[in-house]
Amino acid sequence: MSxxxxxxxxxxxxxxIIAARRAADSGARVTLLEKNERLGMKILISxxxxxxxxxxxxMEEIRRQFRPNEGRFLKPSFYRFTNHQFLEILHSRGLRSYVRPDGRIFPVDPANAKDVVALLTEYVEEAGVRIRYKSPVAGIDVTNGAVQGVRLDxxxxxxxxxxxxxxxxxxFPxxxxxxxxxxxxxxxxxxxVPLRAALAPMYLADVHADWSGVALRDVVLRARAGREGKEIAHWPGDLLFTHKGVSGPTALGVSREVAERDAGAVPSPSTLEAxxxxxRSFEDLHAAFRKELTDNPRRTAASLVTPYVPSRLVDPLLSAAGVAGDTRGSQFPAKALKKLVSTLKGWPLGDVRHVPLERGEVVAGGVxxxxxxxxxxxxxxVSGLYLCGEVLDIAGPVGGYNLQAAWSTGYVAxxxxxxxASQ
Structure with missing residues (x-):
């Protein structure tokens, strides 16, 4: 017997997954307990x-995307198992990847998350890891400060x-x-550490159902402490309107700070603006619009806005600015033009009603x-007990950072x- x-x-x-393969490669007999019928369920929705x-x-740039205490904690594992080492696992098995302009790395189409999970499952199995599916755990056995095993359901x-x-x-329970x-x-x-939503959509107090499914591309979403309050977070990228509020990379990017603020006793909810x-700066845009209206006095307010927002949002944005869509250059008051440009540069989207923890890609808080x-x-x-991945109090921004934290801490564990164990 071994x-x-x-x-x-x-x-x-x-x-x-990475912990199991590394432990097997380091000479251990490994049993991996998974409550589902397959591995990598969260990877599938990444x-x-x-x-x-x-x-x-x-790895230093990735580390600096986490909060300072989290980044310091992750430094040893990030340099033990890097993004390049993880990608080599995939590339050596035939899966190709590409880098988006924002640095996020994805499989080359038609490969997707299902292919990644299938490859990683084989990666674990080929090392002789025993995988026990549908094996939920009920607790951890500890005696005199040392782990003894686990209790199953x-x-x-x-x-x-x-x-x-x-x-x-x-x-995503x-x-x-x-x-x-x-x-x-x-x-x-x-x-x-108390749990908070992170990388989550945000539900708004006033929802415009007819905006659902519309996206604003390449914007900056800002969260403020109440209306016209101090900025608490901002994030560049795309914003998606949903039937309950907003989602997309920008919403996920500011959700942690909003959730943390609104969890306390605050006089007013956080608000969002886009x-x-x-x-372009306010001054540059204002000068360009003013020149356009002077040169083309029949140009309407709606036609000025149309290049910058989807057609379904032209009227709502004009309404927020208090400007009629058919206002022409020859009739455009200076004050109205300033208000229109101000709205394009900071469109109030409303109060945040709730940041749903269960809908976040990751959760802030933990061990x-x-x-x-x-x-x-x-x-x-507890001696002999190792902890890695999202069970720890770690939550990075959107962009592949949290998966890298899982790969790296899993490898070290x-x-x-x-x-x-072999000593």
């Missing part, structure tokens, strides 16, 4: 199903001196990320980073668990 050390891994998402694999920046116990927990967060890991880890003494022409060794991902509370 004398190789046993490592149990709970959760077959991004972090668990990048809208296209799978934003990682980001093309240097069916009442059985699996023994191991090394356990890696990578159960994800609690966003239909994928299996229902926050179970936080409950188990709290029960054995870990501190769970700069529809961020590449306190102070209680985990960043060099090994081992718990400082798998390596450290296997090597410490």
């Amino acid at each position: 004398k190789a050390p046993e490592v149990l891994i709970v959760g077959g998402g991004a972090a668990g 990048g809208g199903g296209k799978c934003n694999l990682t980001h093309a920046g240097s 069916d009442g059985t116990t699996l023994r191991a001196s090394r356990v890696i927990v990578c159960t994800g967060g609690s966003s 239909a994928t299996g990320t229902t926050g179970d890991g936080w409950r188990w880890l709290s029960d054995i003494g870990h501190t769970i 700069d529809t022409i961020p590449a 306190s980073l102070d209680e985990v060794d960043p060099q090994t991902m081992q718990s400082k509370i 798998g390596d450290a668990a296997a090597k410490s």
Whole structure:
């Protein structure tokens, strides 16, 4: 019978997949427990199903996209397992990738997230990892400060001196990320930093159902502390109107700060506004419009706006500016022109009613980073217990950063668990 050390891994998402393969490569007998019928359920919805694999920046650039304490924690793992190392796994198995102008890396069409998950499943299986599907865990066994194994929902116990927990967060619970890991880890003494939505859509107090499905391209979305209040966050990119509010990269990019602010006792909700022409200053745009109206006195307000917003949003934007669409250059008051340009540069979209934690791509909060060794991902509370991925209090911006954090922390956890078990 093999004398190789046993490592149990709970959760077959991004972090668990890489942890399992690395632990097997480091000489351990690995059992991967997954509550679903397949691995990588959250990977399947990454990048809208296209799978934003990682980001093309240097690991230092990627690290700096996280909050300072998170970036410091991630530094050792980011330099142990880089974006290039992860991509080599895919490329060596025939999957090609490309880099978008914003640095986000995706598979080359027609490959998508399903192909990535299939490839990574084979990557785990070829190393001899035993995968147990439909095996939900009920808790972690700990005796005298050391892990002993895990308890399954069916009442059985699996023994191991090394356990890696990578159960994800609690966003998109239909994928299996229902926050179970936080409950188990709290029960054995870990501190769970309060959970907040991150990379989530935002629901608005006043919704315009007829705007649903319309997108504003290449804008800057700003969140403010109440109407005309201090800016609390901004993000460039596309904005999508939904039947409940807004989504898309810009909404996801500011949602964490909005959720954190609005979770406290604040006098007014956060509000959103869109700069529809961020590449041009107010002064430049105002001068260009004024010249156009002077040169073409029959030019209407609606025709000035049409090049910058979708047709369905021309009238709503003009209404917000208080300018009639048929106002012509010869009749355009100076004050009205300034108001029109101001609205294009900061269109008020309304108050944020709610940022749904369960709809976020990731969740902010989780196991306190102070209680985990960043060099090994081992718990400082329980010997032999390793934590990686979204179960930790880490949440980066949209763009492949969070998947890279999962790949990297999973690699370190798998390596450290296997090597410490064999000593």
